[in-house]
Amino acid sequence: MPDIKEIKAGELDTGKFINEKVAEIRGIVGDGLAINALSGGVDSSAVTVLGHKALGDRLKTYFIDNGIMRQGEPERIAALFSGLGVRVDVLDAKNTFFKALKGVTDPEEKREAITQTFYKDVFGKLVRESGAKYLLQGTILTDVDETVAGIKRQHNVFEQLGIDPQETFGYRIIEPLVQLRKDGVRKVAEALGLPENTYRRIPFPGPALAARVIGEATPERIGMVRNATSIVEEELSGTGAFQYMAILHEDRVTGMREGKREYGSQIEIRCWDSIDARQASPTRVDHDTLCRLAGRIVNSVPGVVSVTYNVTTKPPSTMEAV
Amino acid sequence: MPDIKEIKAGELDTGKFINEKVAEIRGIVGDGLAINALSGGVDSSAVTVLGHKALGDRLKTYFIDNGIMRQGEPERIAALFSGLGVRVDVLDAKNTFFKALKGVTDPEEKREAITQTFYKDVFGKLVRESGAKYLLQGTILTDVDETVAGIKRQHNVFEQLGIDPQETFGYRIIEPLVQLRKDGVRKVAEALGLPENTYRRIPFPGPALAARVIGEATPERIGMVRNATSIVEEELSGTGAFQYMAILHEDRVTGMREGKREYGSQIEIRCWDSIDARQASPTRVDHDTLCRLAGRIVNSVPGVVSVTYNVTTKPPSTMEAV
Numbered sequence: 001m002p003d004i005k006e007i008k009a010g011e012l013d014t015g016k017f018i019n020e021k022v023a024e025i026r027g028i029v030g031d032g033l034a035i036n037a038l039s040g041g042v043d044s045s046a047v048t049v050l051g052h053k054a055l056g057d058r059l060k061t062y063f064i065d066n067g068i069m070r071q072g073e074p075e076r077i078a079a080l081f082s083g084l085g086v087r088v089d090v091l092d093a094k095n096t097f098f099k100a101l102k103g104v105t106d107p108e109e110k111r112e113a114i115t116q117t118f119y120k121d122v123f124g125k126l127v128r129e130s131g132a133k134y135l136l137q138g139t140i141l142t143d144v145d146e147t148v149a150g151i152k153r154q155h156n157v158f159e160q161l162g163i164d165p166q167e168t169f170g171y172r173i174i175e176p177l178v179q180l181r182k183d184g185v186r187k188v189a190e191a192l193g194l195p196e197n198t199y200r201r202i203p204f205p206g207p208a209l210a211a212r213v214i215g216e217a218t219p220e221r222i223g224m225v226r227n228a229t230s231i232v233e234e235e236l237s238g239t240g241a242f243q244y245m246a247i248l249h250e251d252r253v254t255g256m257r258e259g260k261r262e263y264g265s266q267i268e269i270r271c272w273d274s275i276d277a278r279q280a281s282p283t284r285v286d287h288d289t290l291c292r293l294a295g296r297i298v299n300s301v302p303g304v305v306s307v308t309y310n311v312t313t314k315p316p317s318t319m320e321a322v
Numbered sequence: 323m324p325d326i327k328e329i330k331a332g333e334l335d336t337g338k339f340i341n342e343k344v345a346e347i348r349g350i351v352g353d354g355l356a357i358n359a360l361s362g363g364v365d366s367s368a369v370t371v372l373g374h375k376a377l378g379d380r381l382k383t384y385f386i387d388n389g390i391m392r393q394g395e396p397e398r399i400a401a402l403f404s405g406l407g408v409r410v411d412v413l414d415a416k417n418t419f420f421k422a423l424k425g426v427t428d429p430e431e432k433r434e435a436i437t438q439t440f441y442k443d444v445f446g447k448l449v450r451e452s453g454a455k456y457l458l459q460g461t462i463l464t465d466v467d468e469t470v471a472g473i474k475r476q477h478n479v480f481e482q483l484g485i486d487p488q489e490t491f492g493y494r495i496i497e498p499l500v501q502l503r504k505d506g507v508r509k510v511a512e513a514l515g516l517p518e519n520t521y522r523r524i525p526f527p528g529p530a531l532a533a534r535v536i537g538e539a540t541p542e543r544i545g546m547v548r549n550a551t552s553i554v555e556e557e558l559s560g561t562g563a564f565q566y567m568a569i570l571h572e573d574r575v576t577g578m579r580e581g582k583r584e585y586g587s588q589i590e591i592r593c594w595d596s597i598d599a600r601q602a603s604p605t606r607v608d609h610d611t612l613c614r615l616a617g618r619i620v621n622s623v624p625g626v627v628s629v630t631y632n633v634t635t636k637p638p639s640t641m642e643a644v
Contacts, residue, residue, distance in 0.1 A: 107576060107585070214573045251536045251573045253643040254429060262638065263429070268630055284609045290633040291604060298638050305638045308590055308630035311612040316584065316620050316627040321575040 006141055009183035014191035018050065021176040025054035028174055029134050035060045035127055035171075036136035037118070038088055040069075040077040041204050043138030043177060046189040050176055051136045052086050053192075060130050061086060064122055066114075067094030068208040068222050071230045080198065093122045101210060101217045105250075107322040110217065114207045119165075127171050135165070139175040140185055142277050181276040202233075202243045203277065203319075211322040215250030224248055227301045228267045235293045236271050241283040244271035246297070247321045255305025264305030267297050271309075272319055280314040328463055331505035336513035340372065343498040347376035347458070350496055356456035357382045357449055357493075359440070360410055362391075362399040363526050365460030365499060368511040372498055373458045374408050375514075382452050383408060386444055388436075389416030390530040390544050393552045402520065415444045423532060423539045427572075429644040432539065436529045441487075449493050457487070461497040462507055464599050503598045524555075524565045525599065525641075533644040537572030546570050549623045550589045557615045558593050563605040566593035568619070569643045577627025586627030589619050593631075594641055602636040 007017070025034075036051055038044045038061050051059040061081070065074050074090060081088045100117040104110050127135065165173045177185055182203060189199035210217040212225045228246035236244040247268040255264045269290070274280035294307035310317065329339070347356075358373055360366045360383050373381040383403070387396050396412060403410045422439040426432050449457065487495045499507055504525060511521035532539040534547045550568035558566040569590040577586045591612070596602035616629035632639065 214575070249571070249573050251571050253536070254640045256637045256640055261640075264638070269633075282609075282613060287604075287606045287633075291635070294633040295635070298634060305634070306632060306643070307634045308632045310628060310630045311591075311609075311616040312620060312627070312629045313613070313617070315578045316586070318576045318578055318583075321628070 004141060004144060004178055006181075007179045007184060009181065009187060012180070012184050012187055014187050017188060018053070018191060021050055022054040025051060025136070025174060025176060028172075029055060029058070031058075032134060033058050033060065033130060033132040034134035034136050034174070035062065035123075035130055035132040037061075037123065038063050038077060038081070039204070039206075039208070040073050040080075040198075040201075041138070042182070042185055042189050042194075042199055042201050043140055045080075045194055045198050045201075046185055046192055047136050047138040047176060048081070048086060048088075049084065049192040049194060050188075057087075059136065060126075060132060061088045062123075062126060063088050063090045064118065065090060065092050065094060066097040066118070066122075066208065067219065068097060068114075068210045068217065070204070070209065070233075071226050080195070084193070091122070091126070093117075096121060098217075098219055103216060105215045107211075110210055110322065111207050114210060120168075124170060133171055135171050135173045137173050137175050138185075139178050141178060141181050144178065145278070183276060202241075205320050207322070211320050212245060213248045214321060221248055224265070224301050224303065225267070228297050228304070231293065231296050231300060232269055232271075235289060235296070236269075236283075236285065239271060239283050239285060241271045242274040242277070242280065243319060244269070244283070245320070253306045257305070262305055265303050266306040266308065267301065267304050268308045268310060268321070269293065270319065270321075272314070274314075274319070277319060280317075280319055282309070282311050282313070285309065326463060326466060326500055328503075329501045329506060331503065331509060334502070334506050334509055336509050339510060340375070340513060343372055344376040347373060347496060347498060350494075351377060351380070351456050353380075354456060355380050355382065355452060355454040356458050356496070357384065357445075357452055357454040358458035359383075359445060360385050360399060360403070361526070361528075361530075362395050362402075362520075362523075363460070364504075364507055364511050364516075364521055364523050365462055367402075367516055367520050367523075368507055368514055369458050369460040369498060370403070370408060370410075371406065371514040371516060372510075379409075381458065382448075382454060383410045384445075384448060385410050385412045386440065387412060387414050387416060388419040388440070388444075388530065389541065390419060390436075390532045390539065392526070392531065392555075393548055402517070406515070413444070413448070415439075418443060420539075420541055425538065427537045429533075432532055432644065433529050436532060442490075446492065455493055457493050457495045459495050459497050460507075461500050463500060463503050466500065467600070505598060524563070527642050529644070533642050534567060535570045536643060543570055546587070546623050546625065547589075550619050550626070553618045553622060554591055554593075554615065557611060557618070558591075558605075558607065561593060561605050561607060563593045564596040564599070564602065565641060566591070566605070567642070575628045579627070584627055587625050588628040588630065589623065589626050590630045590632060590643070591615065592641065592643075594636070596636075596641070599641060602639075602641055604631070604633050604635070607631070 100113045205211040225248040232246045249266040255262045271283040272280040422435045508521045527533040547570040554568045571588045577584045593605040594602040
């Protein structure tokens with residue numbers, strides 16, 4: 001594992017950082033082509049702008065519609081980057097991802113299926129077709145820490161695991177944000193001219209909504225958690241919390257509708273206060289907001305009869321359930 | 323289904339009710355023997371005292387230790403009734419129950435396994451040995467409603483389902499509390515001289531802690547939820563809530579201990595405000611209490627890394643999860 005020198009947000013000079021990274025990317029890619037995948041989160045958005053600053057049109061940016069994104073994401077991202085003058089090609093890969101996720105219930109296997117589909121099938125093909133030899137990626141230091149510690153295999157950490165992406169996938173990975181944590185990335189994103197709703201955007205996992213479903217991530221179950229996620233983000237965006245999410249459980253619980261038993265599903269809400277995602281505590285969301293949220297979810301998401309709020313700290317919890 | 327005339331708590335004359343029921347029980351049992359099972363809840367405790375008032379020693383009262391009771395229950399009940407001068411025989415049936423529950427995961431099959439084991443195997447045997455022809459039972463009107471509506475098969479409702487217990491099990495069931503709801507039973511229990519910690523005792527389901535485990539109720543999983551239940555009852559008894567409980571989920575969630583991943587279990591806490599269990603809303607438990615509760619559970623119950631609080635109303639939730 002290479003020794004990564006952390007740059008703390010408090011000590012970060014964003015102008016200097018951006019200039020150095022632009023030069024570094026140019027130095028590595030030279031006259032070649034690079035490619036990157038934009039998910040719309042703050043990390044990949046910052047990398048996209050940074051990469052275009054360094055390489056201009058020699059960076060091809062793709063938005064992979066994997067079918068496990070949040071409501072309205074493809075449209076939001078297309079509008080945002082078109083406004084910034086950055087061309088983003090959208091690729092519909094929904095079927096490929098759902099095929100890879102079929103029957104997979106173990107969290108690590110699920111992450112692995114998404115990683116393999118993303119980097120090998122979908123991206124490998126794009127890279128081969130584009131002739132790019134470099135992949136720009138928004139890995140941050142917390143991803144590396146958690147992967148090395150064995151807490152969670154982040155989708156975007158290879159070199160740290162001793163996997164050679166050049167050998168395995170045919171391209172080299174450049175990670176310009178790897179010395180930063182989330183708070184540092186937000187400052188860089190702001191300095192890069194990204195709008196507040198992007199640089200303040202709450203973290204969202206690489207495996208997207210598949211990480212928000214316990215058990216199999218079918219199109220139907222992803223649809224349920226997508227629906228609940230929209231409601232949770234609407235109701236909790238005002239809290240100023242570090243992150244908030246809806247999780248669809250696999251366990252079934254007894255409920256009732258119109259006086260009859262309905263054996264249904266449970267949605268868990270998590271909302272975290274945290275500085276850098278290493279430690280976290282549940283946000284003090286008021287009781288009425290939680291009850292209203294629960295009411296909206298059981299009324300809007302067919303099959304859901306029960307909603308809970310997580311009250312554990314990290315550790316021993318993690319922020320995501322999967 | 324016989325038409326049951328409800329007696330509302332507000333209109334209940336406890337002295338008159340007790341006299342009528344004592345006369346009724348005497349009338350039915352005559353010179354015969356009756357038997358009853360005491361779980362320690364307010365319903366079965368009231369029936370026990372009522373039955374002994376009517377029949378004296380001709381009512382045999384058993385406490386069946388089914389292995390799925392809360393911490394310290396057998397000891398608490400023995401001490402209470404010995405103080406009231408009522409003889410209670412304790413029967414250790416732990417192995418019989420766990421054998422019947424082995425491999426059973428469906429909620430209705432779990433309830434059914436407990437019902438069958440209780441009424442047919444364990445109680446059937448006791449009745450045959452005792453020569454009793456009557457079983458006194460603490461069914462209340464809400465049990466009947468929910469069974470008839472198909473929401474939940476209560477363990478103690480037979481006649482309402484068209485099952486003839488005489489034919490099926492060899493005895494007739496007497497249900498002196500069936501016109502009352504929980505609030506009425508509490509008044510009768512108080513009038514019968516039961517202590518406050520019994521007549522104010524929160525409701526506890528017939529299938530006991532097996533109803534508090536999603537999935538298989540093994541001795542190990544029952545031990546986990548028993549441990550969590552003790553903590554929840556300790557922390558929430560001061561709320562004055564109608565009912566509060568810990569539920570062990572079957573879903574596994576990612577957690578971390580000492581910097582390493584621990585793929586662990588989740589405990590759900592439910593705490594209900596309700597008048598009569600027909601409708602309920604989550605109690606406004608303050609954030610610090612919930613966080614302290616979660617901290618105690620993850621520190622005391624091995625394998626638990628996550629704790630949630632239910633924020634749904636009934637309906638569409640039910641009070642119990644199983």
